[in-house]
Amino acid sequence: MAQNIYDDPAFFAAYTQLRRQVIGLDGAPEWPTVRAMLPPRLAGMRVLDLGCGFGWFSRWARQNGAASVLGIDLSENMVARARAMTSDDAIEYRIADLDHLDLDENAFDLAHSSLALHYIVDFDRLTRTIHRALNAGGHFVFTIEHPIFMAPKRPGWSVDSDGRRTWPISDYSREGSRTTDWLRKGVVKYHRTLATTLNTLLRQGFTICQVEEFAPTPAQVAAEPELAAEIERPAFLMVSARR
């Protein structure tokens, strides 16, 4: 199963301070790109939100016409917070491990996941579960940490002899766990190559619709200068697929 880092008190305390948790979707620089990859109208859709966190996307989907939303997260802390922030009988939050998830067939029109699937051990099983759970033509839109970002066993920026910032890649084709320090020590994630991610979707019967790699706009860099580094190497991979 995936590591339940979000129920570690120190991690959770730090996580709640992230801009994207404090102000929600508009605090995530990749959100405009993700939004453009979603179906243009959510009206009447049954939505699944995998790794729902505080429920920001779940509530947004309802505000944009979704008929119902099921948000799933491994963390009791996250789901408790999501429930406290939500007042809507058409949104259900459930605690479950995505590595062992079972879902009804043809139960959803849109599956969404934001920065959760890189915690998953068995992406093949989860993809098969999502494919079954979507109706024909259903959408699957997700973001994960980019394999360029994930690959190095000891990730971090480097500065070359001319003072230019680089992101040294290694271990790209060595898939599997990566233990890194983010908000606390020993966070376990799983690196998969881009080919593995896409071919897993294709093998389960998904059609790839769009692939994006986050890079900030000039306006975003002006507002948040530290985002400039993301031009050097993408941290987020975004995929839109259809059953």
Add this chain to the structure above:
Amino acid sequence: MAQNIYDDPAFFAAYTQLRRQVIGLDGAPEWPTVRAMLPPRLAGMRVLDLGCGFGWFSRWARQNGAASVLGIDLSENMVARARAMTSDDAIEYRIADLDHLDLDENAFDLAHSSLALHYIVDFDRLTRTIHRALNAGGHFVFTIEHPIFMAPKRPGWSVDSDGRRTWPISDYSREGSRTTDWLRKGVVKYHRTLATTLNTLLRQGFTICQVEEFAPTPAQVAAEPELAAEIERPAFLMVSARR
């Protein structure tokens, strides 16, 4: 138009000594992967080979049942050599710049390209041309230098403080020309992100079938130890798509 580096005498002399030019397809470590991405039977197919070089793939396609092959290359040197190596009326070689290529509609069942399209300025135009030139259901299988390999404006291996080999990435989201030294100084290629490559295909109407990133097998590393570096970062991206 693309730089015609292959008609530079010094470059051409060095190029002809590459293992993949001396012994052909079996000298290319990625060939087993590419072969598995091609349609299982070429019988009767009209094949297009973009950047045909010495015609190794063109001849292989005919030996495997293709009805006809049109090989296209910018380089007079390459096409002259291909013609000298070929004795088959069903193979035509043509000198043309892929950046200004025109092709008949519905004229091919398979378009193939090996390590040529990263020399192209206008991938969008070429992709549209190929899409029109394929019949419905036609295959497009190509390899290019991987965007991880292409991105840095000053590419090269680095060794970190622990002696581990890394490939420092930078400039990933800055698409455009890259001038590097390979066989001679000043070779001009064009970096596109993975998202741009895939979305260009999708926008022109292609369906993505398979994406691969070259990594050597243990047997390949045992035979050619210098291939081990390719495990750290992929040099080749391979895509299979269908109209």
